[in-house]
Amino acid sequence: MNQLRNLTLVLLFTLLPLLPATAASVDAHFHFLSPGDASNQRWATYSSIFRGKVFSDSTLALKELKAAKVDKAVAISAGYFFIEEADAVKENDFTAQEIAKHPESFVGLCGINAGQAWALKEIERCKRLGFFGVKFHLTSAKVSLADKAQYAAFSKLVAKATELKMPVFLHVSYWVPQEVEAGISLSFEHPTGKFVYMHAFGPWYGHIFSLTASYLEDPKLVKNAYVDLSFTATYFNDAPASRKEDLVWTLRKFGIDRVFMGSDFPVSDVRAAFTDVRKYPLTKAELRGVEGANFEAFLRASGAKWGPQM
Numbered sequence: 403m404n405q406l407r408n409l410t411l412v413l414l415f416t417l418l419p420l421l422p423a424t425a426a427s428v429d430a431h432f433h434f435l436s437p438g439d440a441s442n443q444r445w446a447t448y449s450s451i452f453r454g455k456v457f458s459d460s461t462l463a464l465k466e467l468k469a470a471k472v473d474k475a476v477a478i479s480a481g482y483f484f485i486e487e488a489d490a491v492k493e494n495d496f497t498a499q500e501i502a503k504h505p506e507s508f509v510g511l512c513g514i515n516a517g518q519a520w521a522l523k524e525i526e527r528c529k530r531l532g533f534f535g536v537k538f539h540l541t542s543a544k545v546s547l548a549d550k551a552q553y554a555a556f557s558k559l560v561a562k563a564t565e566l567k568m569p570v571f572l573h574v575s576y577w578v579p580q581e582v583e584a585g586i587s588l589s590f591e592h593p594t595g596k597f598v599y600m601h602a603f604g605p606w607y608g609h610i611f612s613l614t615a616s617y618l619e620d621p622k623l624v625k626n627a628y629v630d631l632s633f634t635a636t637y638f639n640d641a642p643a644s645r646k647e648d649l650v651w652t653l654r655k656f657g658i659d660r661v662f663m664g665s666d667f668p669v670s671d672v673r674a675a676f677t678d679v680r681k682y683p684l685t686k687a688e689l690r691g692v693e694g695a696n697f698e699a700f701l702r703a704s705g706a707k708w709g710p711q712m
């Protein structure tokens with residue numbers, strides 16, 4: 403009997419390390435929107451991603467995630483799309499409440515329109531609401547980082563988020579390379595902050611080289627920059643294999659462990675986006691990281707947890 407038990411134990415300890423690690427998969431880019439605001443007329447710039455959508459809440463998100471066999475998501479408030487403070491407050495409150503309903507499945511990004519006077523105050527309020535980070539969409543806010551004065555004003559918002567230990571998630575305009583470079587320089591200017599460059603700069607992903615080269619030149623620089631592959635993984639999916647290899651090579655040089663996957667729902671459904679990223683020449687371990695383990699590590703490194711940060 404004892405022998406049988408010993409044999410069982412030996413087998414167990416031999417086989418356990420061979421089982422696949424059960425890292426949660428994470429959609430690092432999922433948009434929420436409160437009911438009625440798709441038809442609100444007061445958008446800064448109306449985002450066509452919400453066309454035909456009535457709302458996007460935790461119930462819809464959980465359904466989407468389940469269909470894609472993805473465990474968790476970063477819920478992004480649509481607050482940054484609006485000009486009026488009351489509209490942003492409504493959106494940020496809505497997303498905070500939705501996260502609190504399913505704290506094991508979501509962390510939240512507060513939506514801030516960087517071009518409005520209430521931005522700083524709303525970042526502070528979002529901290530109290532339990533948001534993990536802050537999302538800025540500078541194209542929608544009509545803020546250009548290529549403009550010195552606008553850059554300086556935006557840098558103050560970044561300093562506030564950093565002081566509150568909230569990572570900054572940045573959508574930088576795709577079309578202006580100077581803005582991409584200015585966006586990158588923010589991460590050097592705020593070494594204690596954390597920066598997630600959304601969509602990995604899209605078609606401008608080659609600008610990641612500015613980060614990589616700077617890290618090489620100055621080994622003391624803090625590697626506080628991260629990217630998510632939402633949109634970009636889909637956009638280059640039908641590109642020649644050499645282009646996909648180039649993207650992966652660029653990300654490896656940058657640090658593949660600082661790369662997340664996201665769907666940008668409702669731009670793409672979660673299952674389609676995660677199917678797209680699996681077609682890139684990533685190793686199994688790299689893919690496990692991109693699909694979730696990297697974000698889990700980022701959350702830990704930020705001193706955060708799933709659910710509201712209370």
Ligand SMILES: [Zn+2]
Nearest residue numbers: 431433666667
């Ligand atoms: Zn998005």
